[in-house]
Structure formats: C-alpha cells, structure tokens
Amino acid sequence: MKNTILVTGGVGFIGSNFVLDWIASETASVVNLDKLTYAGNLQNLESLTGNSRHIFVRGDIGDAELVAKLLAEHQPRAIVNFAAESHVDRSIHGPGEFIQTNIVGTFQLLEATRAYWGALNEEDKKAFRFLHVSTDEVYGSLKPEDPAFKETNSYEPNSPYSASKAASDHLVRAYHHTYGLPVLTTNCSNNYGPYHFPEKLIPLIIHNALAGKALPIYGDGQQVRDWLYVRDHCSAIRRVLEAGRVGDTYNVGGWNEKPNLDVVHTLCAILDELSPRADGNAYAEQVTYVTDRLGHDRRYAIDATKIHRELGWKPGETFESGIRKTVQWYLANQTWVRNVTSGDYTNWIQKNYKVED
Ligand code: NAD
C-alpha cells in the first residue's frame, strides 16, 4: 500500500473541508473521487490547484470498474466515504438518487474494496481502513425528555435520506462481520461552516437575508438540531481513522442543541451587526413561516461521550464562535455563493418553496 487515501465525495461540503484539512495536516496524498452532482463544486478546492498530493477523478462510487482501477493504481491505505445524496428535502421530492448512490453506490464501493483488500498482504490487510461517514438521522427523532443518541441506540430512520444512510451503515457493518473488512463508521450531527451549499438551513438563511428574501421556517421552527462546526467533524474523522477500534461506530457531535428559530435569530443578529440592512431594519423581519417538511424529525441530539473517552476528541469551536466565523466566511465569499446559486439551485428553490424567486 502507498501513503495515499481515497476520499469519495471530497468536493462536496464536508468532503472538501476534509480534503483541505487533510492536505494541511497529514502526509498522505489524496485521490478524490467525486461525481460532481449539483452539490460538488471544484471551486471549493481551488487552493489545491497544482498540488501533487491531490488527484481529482470525476466518477461514481457505483462504477465498480472505475473504483477497482483506482484502487489498483493508487494502492490506498484507507478509504473515507463521504459520497452521498445528502439533502432530506430532495429525498422527499425524489428518493431514487438516494437509493442509487447511498445504498447501491456504497454496496459497489464495498465490493471493490473487498476485492482490493482481500489481495493485500497480511500486514497491509491489518493496517487498511474503510471509514464510512454517516449521520445521526439514522437513529430517528427524539422526544424533548429523551437522552441524546448513543452508539447503542436502535436505528429508526424516518426519511428516504436517513433510511438510505441507515441501509449503507448496515452494509458496512455486515462487510466487517462477514468478511472481516476493517471498517469504521461515524454518525455525526448537523454540520455548518464554509462551502455549505445554500439549500441547507444555515447557508440558505444567510443567502436569503442578504438578498432581501423571505427566511423560510418550516412548521413552528421549534425542531431541534445539534450543530457542529465542519472542521471539528473533519478532526473527528481523522482521529477515528487513526485510532478508532475496527468494526466500531462513533457518534460525533458538538453538544449544541438549538431550536431552528434560535439559529435563525442568531444569524440575523450577527448579520445586523456585520452587514446591516440598507434601511436599518432588522433581518429578523424577513422571517416567514412556511409549510412543514413531510415527516419532519422533531429533535436530534448526539451523546459524544464515547469518542471523547476512548479517542480524546472534543470539538474546538463553540456554537457562538463557529457561527460567527461562518457568517464572516459567507460575507467574504459572495462570489462563491453567486456561482453555486445559479442553474439547478434556482429550479430547486422553485420546487421546494413554491415561491416566485
Ligand atoms: P454534499 O451533498 O455537500 O456532498 C456530497 C458530495 O458527494 C458531492 O460532492 C457530490 O458530487 C458527491 N457525490 C454524490 N453522489 C456521488 C456518487 N454516486 N459518486 C461519487 N460522488 C458522489 O454532502 P455533505 O453535507 O458534504 O455530506 C457528506 C457526507 O456526510 C454524506 O455521506 C452525509 O450523509 C454525511 N453527513 C452530513 C452531515 C451534514 O450536516 N451535512 C452530517 C452528518 C453526516
């Protein structure tokens, strides 16, 4: 094996943050396999242009022939699988792609990995890792009084997205149990930070606020999410890859449970301070209640005790520090936002919110 890792979906939101952090802090090279769906944006990795430690390959994790060729050619010591369809609302409008990439794609990737891993010598076999990046949504929805999700919680996915991620987690688990493939799985809470596609709550609110548009709140806005700054998720994945117990799963979270409405008001207050509206009014005036998401999960919360106790990982950012950095990043990168909000994005907004845009 070589001192190389294969990252899939490394051009999307979390994947690109991971690749940038990895190149800055580790020695191994990265082969980055990404299909470049609407969510994959090579501009996220512009700073790596000409860097010989990063090789980008456009392709599908479900293309078994391509994956087998890449594994044979680059001999990676690990695979980190970010590639997925990731937006819950899109999974409600059209689940097909989620089944294809998240389930069938992960299966094909596992098959190619099994063949590659099976042919390694004993020492390399032991050292190899397949790390699957998953979500807290597989555990379902919590009641206000329920304890946060532990690794031992049962899977109760409620959306086509979370059901497809749950299926992929089960396949990964089965490949360890049945074939001995050295896998690791991380189940993380909601990420936010740079390069977040503005279909998701936080970047959508920043984008709409600055554009003078409505800030859409689904239902009563009291749904709770547990927010983690994306670079903290990246450091957790690096730590699990380095020291995680083979076959185990690790919950990753920021101990930051917030109702959606509070998050939106926090964003409005930071924008009022850093980029006030021309008319002097508060951005919060733009808050608009819209039809709720179908089957909307009420609350997620991660108990991140295991990764802290066993691997010494904890988040570096508080919600307050991370959210301010995030708003500052969006204000400083309006060209990036303009570039990603063309094309498919516009169609999506029309379809999901049924508004004149
Ligand atoms: P994203 O939608 O921003 O990026 C997904 C990337 O995968 C894109 O670059 C896309 O082009 C690529 N991709 C899609 N289908 C592919 C295929 N068939 N083959 C190769 N590449 C493909 O997603 P994200 O928010 O960065 O999430 C990354 C991973 O982390 C996903 O597996 C997601 O389930 C998981 N996750 C996300 C969050 C979150 O808050 N965003 C939290 C926990 C876990």
Ligand code: DAU
């Ligand atoms: O929990 C981890 C998950 O977090 C990841 O697995 C998913 O890939 C990621 O997309 C995210 O899912 P959510 O559905 O929680 O994130 P989203 O940003 O879409 O929505 C956050 C909350 O805000 C959710 O309760 C729905 C609500 N919302 C969202 C949008 C886009 C609104 O009220 N208005 C909106 O316009």
